[in-house]
Amino acid sequence: MGVIAKKNVEKMNDSTRKVLDKSFTALSYCALAAMGAAVLLFLLPIAINGAGAVFFNATVEHWKFLEENLGRELQPEVSERIRLADEARVPLVQMIDEFENPPFAAELEESLRKSFGDAVKGISGARADELSKIVSLENPERARRLKEFSARLWASFVDTAQKARAKSGEDGTSIPLEKILHALEEELTDRVKAEISNFEKRAKLKFSVRQQVRRALCAPASKELLSEAEKLHAQNAAYQEFKSGVEELLGPLSAERKEELKLLRQRYGQPRLDLAENVMDKSVRTISVRERDSAGTEILKRVSSAEFFKGTKVGEMLRYIEGNFTAMLRPEFTAYWGFFFDDPYDSNIFGGIWPMILGTFYLTAGSMIIAAPLGICAAIYFSEYAKPCRLVSILQMCVGTLAGVPSIVFGLFGLAFLINTLKVSDSKSVLAGAITLALLVLPTIIRSCEEALKAVPRSYREAAFGLGAGKWKAIRSVILPAALPSMLTGIIISMGRAAGETAPIIFTAATSAGAALALGDVFTQPTPALPWNIYNLCSEHEMAERVAHVQYGMVLTLIAIVLALNFAAILIRAKLQRKMKA
Amino acid sequence: MTQTETLQPPPEPAEKRPAATAAECGQDEDFAVRAENFSVYYGSFHAVKNVSTGFRRGKVTAIIGPSGCGKSTFLRCVNRMNDLVEGCTTSGLLALDGVDIYHKRLDVVELRRRVGMVFQRPNPFPKSIYENVAFGARLKGVSSRSKLDEIVESSLRRAALWDEVKDRLNSNALGMSGGQQQRMCIARALAISPEVLLMDEPCSALDPKSTARIEDLIAELSGEYTIAIVTHNMQQAARVSDFTAFFYEGSLIEYGATDRLFTNPQCAATNDYITGRFG
Ligand SMILES: Nc1ncnc2c1ncn2[C@@H]1O[C@H](COP(=O)(O)OP(=O)(O)OP(=O)(O)O)[C@@H](O)[C@H]1O
Ligand SMILES: [Mg+2]
Numbered sequence: 001m002g003v004i005a006k007k008n009v010e011k012m013n014d015s016t017r018k019v020l021d022k023s024f025t026a027l028s029y030c031a032l033a034a035m036g037a038a039v040l041l042f043l044l045p046i047a048i049n050g051a052g053a054v055f056f057n058a059t060v061e062h063w064k065f066l067e068e069n070l071g072r073e074l075q076p077e078v079s080e081r082i083r084l085a086d087e088a089r090v091p092l093v094q095m096i097d098e099f100e101n102p103p104f105a106a107e108l109e110e111s112l113r114k115s116f117g118d119a120v121k122g123i124s125g126a127r128a129d130e131l132s133k134i135v136s137l138e139n140p141e142r143a144r145r146l147k148e149f150s151a152r153l154w155a156s157f158v159d160t161a162q163k164a165r166a167k168s169g170e171d172g173t174s175i176p177l178e179k180i181l182h183a184l185e186e187e188l189t190d191r192v193k194a195e196i197s198n199f200e201k202r203a204k205l206k207f208s209v210r211q212q213v214r215r216a217l218c219a220p221a222s223k224e225l226l227s228e229a230e231k232l233h234a235q236n237a238a239y240q241e242f243k244s245g246v247e248e249l250l251g252p253l254s255a256e257r258k259e260e261l262k263l264l265r266q267r268y269g270q271p272r273l274d275l276a277e278n279v280m281d282k283s284v285r286t287i288s289v290r291e292r293d294s295a296g297t298e299i300l301k302r303v304s305s306a307e308f309f310k311g312t313k314v315g316e317m318l319r320y321i322e323g324n325f326t327a328m329l330r331p332e333f334t335a336y337w338g339f340f341f342d343d344p345y346d347s348n349i350f351g352g353i354w355p356m357i358l359g360t361f362y363l364t365a366g367s368m369i370i371a372a373p374l375g376i377c378a379a380i381y382f383s384e385y386a387k388p389c390r391l392v393s394i395l396q397m398c399v400g401t402l403a404g405v406p407s408i409v410f411g412l413f414g415l416a417f418l419i420n421t422l423k424v425s426d427s428k429s430v431l432a433g434a435i436t437l438a439l440l441v442l443p444t445i446i447r448s449c450e451e452a453l454k455a456v457p458r459s460y461r462e463a464a465f466g467l468g469a470g471k472w473k474a475i476r477s478v479i480l481p482a483a484l485p486s487m488l489t490g491i492i493i494s495m496g497r498a499a500g501e502t503a504p505i506i507f508t509a510a511t512s513a514g515a516a517l518a519l520g521d522v523f524t525q526p527t528p529a530l531p532w533n534i535y536n537l538c539s540e541h542e543m544a545e546r547v548a549h550v551q552y553g554m555v556l557t558l559i560a561i562v563l564a565l566n567f568a569a570i571l572i573r574a575k576l577q578r579k580m581k582a
Numbered sequence: 583m584t585q586t587e588t589l590q591p592p593p594e595p596a597e598k599r600p601a602a603t604a605a606e607c608g609q610d611e612d613f614a615v616r617a618e619n620f621s622v623y624y625g626s627f628h629a630v631k632n633v634s635t636g637f638r639r640g641k642v643t644a645i646i647g648p649s650g651c652g653k654s655t656f657l658r659c660v661n662r663m664n665d666l667v668e669g670c671t672t673s674g675l676l677a678l679d680g681v682d683i684y685h686k687r688l689d690v691v692e693l694r695r696r697v698g699m700v701f702q703r704p705n706p707f708p709k710s711i712y713e714n715v716a717f718g719a720r721l722k723g724v725s726s727r728s729k730l731d732e733i734v735e736s737s738l739r740r741a742a743l744w745d746e747v748k749d750r751l752n753s754n755a756l757g758m759s760g761g762q763q764q765r766m767c768i769a770r771a772l773a774i775s776p777e778v779l780l781m782d783e784p785c786s787a788l789d790p791k792s793t794a795r796i797e798d799l800i801a802e803l804s805g806e807y808t809i810a811i812v813t814h815n816m817q818q819a820a821r822v823s824d825f826t827a828f829f830y831e832g833s834l835i836e837y838g839a840t841d842r843l844f845t846n847p848q849c850a851a852t853n854d855y856i857t858g859r860f861g
Contacts (some may be wrong), residue, residue, distance in 0.1 A: 013665065054610040199813075457705075458666070459701065459703065459705035460707060461666060462663060462666065462699075462701060462705065462769070463701070463705045463706075463707060463770075464663060464707075464717075465663065465666065465694060465700065465769070466663060466694060466699040466701075467694070467695075467698070467717055467718040467721065467771070467774055468691050468692070468695035468718060468721055468722070468774060469691070469717075469721050470691050470786075473721060477717070478707055480706070481709075482708060557687075558696065580708035580754070580756070
């Protein structure tokens with residue numbers, strides 16, 4: 001009985017153990033899967049968006065930029081694409097030109113000017129006698145009669161102007177008319193002044209009377225001209241808005257216009273299809289127009305261009321753009337490797353991120369050149385030479401505390417101590433940043449190297465000392481080589497940390513814009529660097545949306561650098577350990 | 583203290599050691615290493631208590647005793663390996679050729695070159711066999727390749743390892759078997775041509791064949807080197823040593839010529855131990 005019971009118990013134990021084993025295995029798989037999913041969830045969007053900085057549908061504007069600013073040789077088929085796109089834009093350019101300078105504009109202007117001239121001339125000409133009589137009247141009567149006179153004087157011109165406005169409104173070609181009306185309004189005072197002077201040659205006027213006459217004669221025409229111009233203005237502003245949207249999309253439409261513009265972002269259209277589509281939606285298909293609400297305050301309202309310009313020539317332009325969007329931009333999928341090797345242009349809107357990559361490299365390498373030897377020396381001192389005493393324990397505590405100090409404090413320290421007090425450089429410089437980063441990672445390096453040294457088996461030490469090695473000799477030829485893999489791992493992981501830190505370099509080394517730094521300038525000049533520029537692009541860029549892809553590209557690059565460093569750490573460790581094992 | 587109770591009679595204090603033992607010690611000049619009232623403490627723990635003994639020049643001295651009785655501690659003092667242990671202090675005299683080993687101005691590095699040591703567990707460096715054996719010679723400043731080759735070959739030959747490894751001198755020492763590693767450690771110690779060779783249970787991790795080779799080696803080396811060997815193997819002590827020291831709970835109980843000590847122990851405790859009644 002007892003034996004059977006015991007067997008059962010053993011059997012049960014056995015099966016329980018198996019179940020436990022299996023469930024632990026399952027649990028660890030679950031944990032791994034969860035971790036992998038988390039990493040994917042975090043990395044995948046970055047990877048996809050970041051890859052978009054290199055692989056995208058490039059429009060002809062992208063190629064134009066590369067050719068004209070970076071002197072790239074274009075493939076024949078790319079040049080052909082540019083030519084076709086330009087060809088497709090010709091009708092649009094024509095439409096715009098025709099719209100802004102309609103053939104009948106000159107005629108319109110002439111008739112307006114003629115009727116304007118006729119009216120003004122009346123002051124010293126045909127109607128001079130009548131005016132003389134009015135002028136000689138006493139005041140309240142004079143003012144009333146002057147008003148009447150002025151209305152009659154301008155009646156035919158006002159009529160012409162209103163008719164002109166109505167006609168131009170029908171065609172939607174209000175731009176020349178608005179210009180003419182404004183020009184005439186400006187001329188008005190001068191012309192009236194001149195005619196009154198002529199008129200005075202007959203009858204001498206008192207100063208105050210002359211003023212009154214001038215004011216009275218200008219007022220109705222001026223008011224009419226301005227009100228007519230204003231009626232046109234809303235329409236014109238909407239057109240200008242639409243046109244700037246088109247220029248944002250396609251770039252300036254004429255060579256002269258291109259000459260006028262200085263900023264690269266104005267000199268070229270959208271280099272990427274996604275951005276182009278965005279601009280198409282936000283600035284071409286819709287526009288904002290000023291409107292007065294019921295309380296009379298002016299508000300900006302977004303309206304659909306198609307509706308707003310319905311039936312006008314602008315509406316035709318919009319239709320043409322919709323129909324020829326692809327033809328005018330010719331997007332084609334490209335791998336723009338220059339993203340990593342080109343300088344950025346116009347606040348990262350064009351070009352690549354080479355200076356940031358180089359800056360990150362300088363800062364990381366510099367901080368390691370400083371921190372690694374110091375850290376290794378300190379670790380050797382702590383683990384091999386230091387006898388336990390108060391000074392050493394205080395030092396150890398300092399190292400521990402330093403490891404916990406927030407990185408922004410290191411940044412401020414770098415500014416206050418390295419730059420302002422020690423004056424390692426006049427202002428921000430790679431050197432100051434590298435020293436700050438070195439201080440930041442030093443505690444970690446010391447700790448990891450110390451652990452690595454402590455982990456060297458005691459037998460190695462005994463063997464070395466037993467053979468008559470001095471302390472330094474034993475450290476150099478036995479202990480250090482044995483600790484090297486772990487030490488390197490620690491150092492390389494610290495390197496990844498230094499590469500990714502933002503706060504310490506804000507005040508000591510980073511600048512948002514700048515060309516790639518020559519090696520000789522690292523002691524005096526600041527540099528762009530990936531972590532800082534990522535922050536800068538998303539927080540301080542005036543067109544953050546337009547450079548979102550650059551930002552993602554930078555994030556991906558930074559992550560790739562850090563991961564590559566960590567991977568290198570693993571590889572080096574594995575390789576050195578294999579070498580040691582046999 | 584059950585062990586103490588089984589002892590008949592209880593171990594005498596060091597000063598009252600049997601006169602025969604003192605007589606056997608002979609003249610000072612015969613001793614390469616000599617301890618006089620030597621004590622070792624680990625902090626406040628008295629690990630080796632007032633030991634007076636020595637290793638005769640050119641002879642093999644075996645140190646036997648139950649586990650934890652201070653054999654290793656005593657042996658490691660001879661080349662001051664215990665300096666590496668924190669809180670380890672000594673008192674009394676321990677002399678190498680009449681010079682105090684624990685003298686303040688003694689050059690420890692020089693001492694360790696004169697007193698080589700082989701440890702219980704083989705501890706090759708993670709380097710090639712060649713580099714391991716040449717390590718001590720390089721430290722002494724030998725840099726010419728031919729000289730080093732010579733030293734490496736002769737040391738490996740004396741450790742009876744040359745034939746097995748001559749074709750793979752440049753492969754990692756950790757790739758050898760335990761017995762080969764231990765013989766390489768002996769070769770490494772021999773390469774600095776020490777005067778005294780300390781061996782702390784050199785065969786405890788080895789198979790009988792390797793053990794036999796090492797015992798042969800010891801026999802071969804005796805005469806030229808002063809050898810001290812700690813062992814738990816009575817037969818081995820009897821086979822290889824000329825003199826034997828029996829330690830018990832930190833004290834030296836008996837010292838004498840191996841033949842005499844194993845056939846006619848003076849102390850009951852020694853007798854109990856070598857006949858296997860305890861320990
Ligand atoms: N580093 C140390 N710190 C403190 N006590 C120690 C240390 N090394 C050894 N001891 C103690 O000293 C005593 C003697 O140790 P030792 O290693 O010399 O014994 P042993 O005779 O060599 O034993 P074994 O035959 O098991 O190797 C033991 O009680 C041990 O616990
Ligand atoms: Mg021991």
